[in-house]
Amino acid sequence: MTTTEPFGARLRRAMDERGPLCVGIDPHAALLADWGLGDDIDGLERFTRTVVEALAGRVAVLKPQSAFFERFGSRGIAVLERAVADARDAGALVVADVKRGDIGSTMAAYADAYLARGAPLFSDAVTLSPYLGYGALRPALDLARENGAGVFVLALTSNPEGPEVQRARNAAGTTVAEAVLDRLRAENAGERPLGPFGAVVGATLAEAGADLAINGPLLAPGIGAQGASAADLPRVFGAALGNVLPAVSRGVLRHGPDAGALRAAAEREAEAMARFTGAGA
Numbered sequence: 464m465t466t467t468e469p470f471g472a473r474l475r476r477a478m479d480e481r482g483p484l485c486v487g488i489d490p491h492a493a494l495l496a497d498w499g500l501g502d503d504i505d506g507l508e509r510f511t512r513t514v515v516e517a518l519a520g521r522v523a524v525l526k527p528q529s530a531f532f533e534r535f536g537s538r539g540i541a542v543l544e545r546a547v548a549d550a551r552d553a554g555a556l557v558v559a560d561v562k563r564g565d566i567g568s569t570m571a572a573y574a575d576a577y578l579a580r581g582a583p584l585f586s587d588a589v590t591l592s593p594y595l596g597y598g599a600l601r602p603a604l605d606l607a608r609e610n611g612a613g614v615f616v617l618a619l620t621s622n623p624e625g626p627e628v629q630r631a632r633n634a635a636g637t638t639v640a641e642a643v644l645d646r647l648r649a650e651n652a653g654e655r656p657l658g659p660f661g662a663v664v665g666a667t668l669a670e671a672g673a674d675l676a677i678n679g680p681l682l683a684p685g686i687g688a689q690g691a692s693a694a695d696l697p698r699v700f701g702a703a704l705g706n707v708l709p710a711v712s713r714g715v716l717r718h719g720p721d722a723g724a725l726r727a728a729a730e731r732e733a734e735a736m737a738r739f740t741g742a743g744a
């Protein structure tokens with residue numbers, strides 16, 4: 464095994480071995496307070512280190528949410544850099560939740576920041592926003608493939624405001640979300656066991672209403688604090704269930720700061736997800 468093994472293969476194995484679960488690292492000010500930490504750089508550092516030390520050796524994927532680190536400026540970014548490196552060293556795959564999307568020439572610089580080997584924030588995958596046009600993401604898609612990394616492109620997000628954009632139809636009657644999923648399917652064609660180009664599809668949806676068979680991973684946030692649960696996954700994902708990577712942030716993090724309690728919460732979530740998706744341990 465080398466680290467240049469494609470992301471889809473690495474993710475498939477991680478989900479099979481560790482269970483299909485992504486835990487988000489979202490150091491909300493309210494969580495820092497609940498953990499008895501200050502809403503400052505020291506609190507951020509201790510919170511993040513606790514989560515990484517408790518979970519990086521156990522869960523398939525950790526997903527630090529960049530916004531909570533950016534709040535603290537350059538010192539917050541330094542904490543994020545350390546978390547990404549430590550989590551990867553401990554065997555977790557890291558999805559940098561940065562939701563980037565810009566004109567192609569600027570996109571190339573964002574790609575360099577997260578998907579170029581040797582970059583301080585190099586991650587196994589990033590979240591991307593396709594609303595400047597899917598094609599504008601090309602530099603990130605190409606660099607990800609070149610470096611054995613992946614991307615998750617927003618398709619049907621978990622928030623109630625998403626449909627206004629994502630369910631809008633073009634002249635041919637195709638929704639924006641369907642168009643994104645079609646492009647991802649084409650991108651992943653022929654990849655085994657799973658392509659590196661994933662979609663974000665919220666577990667909170669009443670129904671997908673789109674073909675989720677993209678031969679790539681489906682990141683499913685919205686479980687826990689946003690009201691969805693593992694039991695919603697079959698309804699939303701249907702035949703694509705086996706490729707779902709459920710994501711939980713506050714639903715696990717609220718069990719801290721005790722490392723054992725964090726681990727137990729992540730284990731319970733992973734077992735529930737495996738039961739409903741049929742994937743992994």
Ligand SMILES: O=C(O)c1cc(=O)[nH]c(=O)n1[C@@H]1O[C@H](COP(=O)(O)O)[C@@H](O)[C@H]1O
Binds near residue numbers: 620664685710711
């Ligand atoms: O890309 C994401 O991860 C994401 C997409 C989406 O549609 N909805 C969504 O909640 N997220 C992220 O997933 C996390 C959800 O956190 P919890 O609601 O605490 O589990 C946050 O970091 C969100 O930014």
